[in-house]
Amino acid sequence: MSIIEVNNLQKEFMIAKRETGLVGALKSLVKREFIKKEAVKDISFSIEKGEMVGYIGPNGAGKSTTIKMLTGILVPSAGQVTVNGIVPYENRQENAKNIGVVFGQRTQLWWDLPTIESFELLKAIYRVTDQRYKENMSIFQEILGLDEFINTPVRQLSLGQRMRADIAASLLHDPPILFLDEPTIGLDVVAKEKMRTFIQEINKEKQVTVILTTHDMEDIEKLCQRMVLIDHGQKVYDGDILAVKERFGKMRTLVVDLEDADKSFAVKNGELCKQEGNRYWLRFNGNEVSASDLITQISQTHNIKDLTVEEPEIESIISRIYQEGFNEKQTVQG
C-alpha cells in the first residue's frame, strides 16, 4: 500500500451568512442561512514512500483544504484518506506522530517565547529522546543556520527565519511524512533558495515523503519530479513535471512598446495575442525561438521603446491545459 492514499476525496463548507452583533450571533444559533462551497470536489491520488510531490494550483483551488484533511485538521465530507495506514481525522494523535506540518502563512511556534524554547516544548510534546534531539538540532543548525536567531522570540524573527525555524520544528520528531503548505510564500529569492535546498536534503537523506503545495512554479521545477495540478477542487493533471514543462512551460510572452503603432505588426514565430495602444503582447515558444531573436527581428523594422518577457504563470498553464487537453503522455496515477 502507498504511504498516502486519497480516494474520491471531497470537502464542502457550509458557509453561514454573516450576522453581526450579539443578536446576530444568537439568531445564528437558532436559524442560519447557508451557502454551500465545494472546496475539494473529487480528488484521488496516491503517493509512494520517499516521493516528493508538488501539489499545485491557483489561489482558492483547494490545496490547503486537502492538506488539512491529510493532517487530520478537517474531516472530509466524502471519500477516503489514509496516511501511513491511519485515517487522520479518526486518529489524530497517532497520525500526528507520523507527520510534520508547516503552514507558510502561520507559525506553529510559540509567538512570545525564544525560538529555542519552542523547540524544547516540542521535544517534550513529541517525546523526542535527548540523543535524537541533539542530532537533529545539529543538522538543522548546520543547514538552516538556526544559531543566528535561536534566542530571539519568534515574534521578532523575519519571515525567512521564522519559516526556517518552523520547518526545523516540524522535523524534530523524525516524521516519515512532511506536509508543506506554501513554504516559500512571501520569501525573498535567497530565503526561497535556502528553503528549497533544505527540503531537497531532507527528502534525499532521510527519505521523508514530502507533499508541497505552492503557487510558485519555480518551487516545483526545482524540487519535484511529479506534480498534481488542481483547479476549482478538481484534479487537472497528475504526473511527470517535465512533460508539462516541455509542453507549456516553454511558452513565454514578449511585451514590447513601439515608438509608433503599426496596424500590420507581425513577427515570425511570435503570435500576437493582445494589443493596447503602442503595446504588443507576443506569445512564443522558447524551444523554437529565443526572446533575443524576436527582439532583433522587431528592431530591424521598428523602434522599440521598452520591453519585458513574461514567464508563464500557473494560471495560464492551467487554462491552456483546459483548452488543449493533455493527451500526450498523460499518466493518472492511482
Add this chain to the structure above:
Amino acid sequence: MLFLFALSILSWGFCIILFFHFRSLDTYILNGTFDRFLVRPLNPFFHFMAMKFDIASFGQFLFSIIVFAIVSFQLQLEWTIGKILFLLGAIVGGVLIQGGLLVIISAFAFWTTKSEQFYWVAMFPARNLTYYPLAIYPKFIQWITAFVIPFGFVNYFPTTVILNKETPYFPDYMGYFSPLVGVLFFGLAYFIWMLGLSRYKSTGS
C-alpha cells in the same frame, strides 16, 4: 455576605488562571491558530488548556487570597482540619464549575464562530449572582443555580456550611456536594467541547 464574596473571588481567581483564554477561542479559530492543536500527539482540549496560563491573572489571584485571608480573620473563623479540607473541596468545585461554564461558552465558537460575545452575556450575570446569598432570589433562579448552571455550589452552599447558615428550599448539606457537582459539570462541559470539536471547520485562506 463578605465571606460569600471572598470565596467567590478566590475560586474565580484560580479559575481564570487556567481557563480565561477559552473565552477567546473564536479568535484562535478565525486566525487559524487553533489548527495546531489538532496536529500534535496530545488531547486537543488539554493542549489548548495548557497553552496559556494567564500571567496577568496572577495579580488578581493574589489579591483574592489576601481578601479571603482578611475576611476569614475578621469573621474570627476557627479553621479546623475538617473545615480546611472542606474549603479546598469547595474551591476545587468552584473552579471546575466556573471553568466548565467558560468551556461551554467557548464551545459555541465551533458552531457559530463566536464565543467572546457569549462570554459577556452569560458569564457576567452568572458571576454577579454569586455575590449575594441565593436566598434573596426567587425560587426559580435558586433552582436553576442549583441544578442547571450550578453556580450555587461555587460559594453559596459551601458558605452556608462553613458559617452554619440556613438554606431555604434546600437541605443544609448541599455544600458538601460542591466537588462532585464540579466534576460532573466539568465533565459535561468537556463532552460538549469535544462534540463541538468534531464539527471544527478550520478557517479559509
